[in-house]
Amino acid sequence: MSYEKREQLYEGKAKKVYATDDPQVVIVSYKDDATAFNGLKKGTITGKGAINNRMTNNLMRRLEAKGVPTHYVEELSDRETAVKKVSIVPLEVIIRNISAGSFAKRYGVEEGIVFDQPTIEFSYKNDDLGDPLLNSYHALALKLATQDEIDLIKKYAFAVNDLLKGFMKEIGIDLVDFKLEFGKTADGTIVLADEISPDTCRLWDEKTHEKLDKDRFRRDMGGAEEAYEEVMRRLMGEQ
């Protein structure tokens, strides 16, 4: 199956989205552009677009095989993938296994505390408001999703965590935390959408605890390109 690329529908911080000849399918094109702190910090991570595209597709295919419905349709090239057209549920769903980032800052704890159980939190996907944290009651009040949709999203998010933690452990990586987005297809089905990559996950080497993710860019640590390549190399089994 191949799709004809038509007009650009949208350009986000890290991806562009194009229409295709199939009204149910769009093409996502991954960029090397990197942003952090709600777009305040801007830069480039060379090669990131291709890595995030291929890594996301690898993980989405494996999640789908384990029963998590996703938007994935077909990888078209290094940077481009056909995905189901969805309306994105305006919630960022964050799962954490180990304290880091905004959790450590908000609650005044160090990074690296391993939780007995994963945590879940939502933020309202709204750049103008800076993606404020909210709970499921707020999401219902704002009509961002229904109760059934929220319940399903929570179930899928924890299932993704269990599976992803396993995939990462196999390649010597601790899954610290990550952000997911879900979408609704034309018939109302909730599916996992967006991406799963070092842009959206915190990934620490299990032995050295070296950061293999976007924190290298956020915190000006250097070596972001190499870190993304390292995760990709391990994931694709070229060790």
Ligand code: UDP
């Ligand atoms: N995250 C993301 N997009 C966002 C905010 C967070 O992909 O807009 C990811 C981030 O990479 C990390 C997890 O979600 O893996 C938790 O991020 P946190 O809330 O700690 O925020 P941050 O410290 O990144 O501002």
